[in-house]
Amino acid sequence: MSIRPHQIAGKNAEKTKAHNRRVVLGYLQGRDAGRAEIARASGLSTQTVSNLMAELEAENLVQPAGRRPSARGQPPLVYHFNAKGAAVLGFEVRPDALTMVVTDIGGTPIVTQHERLAQTSPETVLAQMAQMAGAARETPDYPRILGAGLVIPGPFGVEGLSAAGATTLPGWDPLRIPALAEAALGLPVHLDKDATAAALAEGMFGAAQGLSSYAFLYFGSGLGLGVIIQGHPLRGAFGNAGELGHVVIEPGGLPCDCGNLGCLEQYVSRLSVQRHLIARGLLPADTRGTDATIARLLDVDDNALSDWVDQAAKALSRAIGMLENLFDPQSIILGGALPDGLLDLLIARLTLPLGSVSRREGRSQPRVVRGTSGRLTAALGAAALVIHYTVTPRLDAHPMEQPNAFN
Numbered sequence: 292m293s294i295r296p297h298q299i300a301g302k303n304a305e306k307t308k309a310h311n312r313r314v315v316l317g318y319l320q321g322r323d324a325g326r327a328e329i330a331r332a333s334g335l336s337t338q339t340v341s342n343l344m345a346e347l348e349a350e351n352l353v354q355p356a357g358r359r360p361s362a363r364g365q366p367p368l369v370y371h372f373n374a375k376g377a378a379v380l381g382f383e384v385r386p387d388a389l390t391m392v393v394t395d396i397g398g399t400p401i402v403t404q405h406e407r408l409a410q411t412s413p414e415t416v417l418a419q420m421a422q423m424a425g426a427a428r429e430t431p432d433y434p435r436i437l438g439a440g441l442v443i444p445g446p447f448g449v450e451g452l453s454a455a456g457a458t459t460l461p462g463w464d465p466l467r468i469p470a471l472a473e474a475a476l477g478l479p480v481h482l483d484k485d486a487t488a489a490a491l492a493e494g495m496f497g498a499a500q501g502l503s504s505y506a507f508l509y510f511g512s513g514l515g516l517g518v519i520i521q522g523h524p525l526r527g528a529f530g531n532a533g534e535l536g537h538v539v540i541e542p543g544g545l546p547c548d549c550g551n552l553g554c555l556e557q558y559v560s561r562l563s564v565q566r567h568l569i570a571r572g573l574l575p576a577d578t579r580g581t582d583a584t585i586a587r588l589l590d591v592d593d594n595a596l597s598d599w600v601d602q603a604a605k606a607l608s609r610a611i612g613m614l615e616n617l618f619d620p621q622s623i624i625l626g627g628a629l630p631d632g633l634l635d636l637l638i639a640r641l642t643l644p645l646g647s648v649s650r651r652e653g654r655s656q657p658r659v660v661r662g663t664s665g666r667l668t669a670a671l672g673a674a675a676l677v678i679h680y681t682v683t684p685r686l687d688a689h690p691m692e693q694p695n696a697f698n
């Protein structure tokens with residue numbers, strides 16, 4: 292593990308205060324509590340806690356929730372985390388679609404909006420995002436918006452994996468985008484990879500609730516991987532950990548945009564099933580109606596779709612064995628932009644390797660499960676990023692907060 296100088300340097304007062312706010316909010320998210328209890332639990336002085344509580348109450352993020360009976364003296368006033376006190380925006384940009392979800396800071400979705408993208412230049416998409424955010428803000432009784440999460444497919448800022456592939460977003464330079472997005476939206480913006488955000492969302496709201504170490508295979512256009520180890524996202528030195536789609540799984544196999552032959556993404560992705568169906572005349576070349584077509588083909592147990600599932604399951608089984616042996620996860624979760632029915636069939640057809648650390652007696656979790664946050668998982672994950680950074684006190688340094696991360 293590398294330690295960057297800024298990680299061990301002292302924190303300035305603003306950073307310390309932001310950290311302490313997260314400590315208090317994180318504590319109250321779990322339970323109602325009074326100031327003295329929070330001070331005892333956090334190690335902060337009662338005066339610091341009182342100042343923070345006054346500020347958080349003024350911002351409507353915490354609310355007094357009555358007095359708690361006590362054995363002696365004045366019963367303490369307890370406070371309650373106000374999930375409805377503010378909202379956050381989550382945006383997912385894929386090469387073919389833009390999704391926005393607005394949630395309260397408890398993560399409950401309030402509004403969702405989905406648009407097809409004909410053009411993916413940052414300027415066009417950011418203008419569209421600003422328009423969606425503007426419309427969301429005009430809703431009456433709308434709570435204050437704390438910030439926006441923005442997730443895009445990886446990889447971030449590398450030459451080694453072609454930036455021209457059909458599953459990437461050319462021009463979305465991670466060094467440039469946060470500032471452009473902040474200017475367009477007028478809000479603080481957290482940028483991350485779709486798969487990492489989706490993994491966080493699945494942990495907060497979905498199938499990974501209660502798990503601390505798990506992997507999330509995210510079907511966007513390509514195939515991404517989010518890995519959470521002991522509660523923390525694994526991002527790598529440059530934010531690019533988890534480019535599972537470009538791991539060669541079939542040596543000498545199908546050519547990939549990245550230059551490799553036999554990348555997993557060529558066998559297991561939304562793009563892969565679309566190409567398979569287009570080649571057999573079952574889907575129009577512009578891929579319109581993909582989900583309805585897949586649903587219809589699943590209903591009639593179509594052979595062409597079944598062939599794709601067989602091929603995909605074979606490639607995916609190998610990849611899952613590899614992930615299990617690499618990360619020792621409690622479970623591997625599949626989710627994102629493939630219809631639930633297709634993911635279920637894919638999971639049912641897996642032949643998981645016998646030689647895996649995950650094959651053991653008395654498992655409490657299945658080795659592979661489908662996620663439950665559905666199509667919105669990455670957009671929810673984008674919102675979850677903002678919540679995570681507002682409420683969760685202990686965080687790994689985020690690549691976007693590391694000034695040298697992309698150099």
Ligand SMILES: [Zn+2]
Nearest residue numbers: 537547549554
């Ligand atoms: Zn590739």
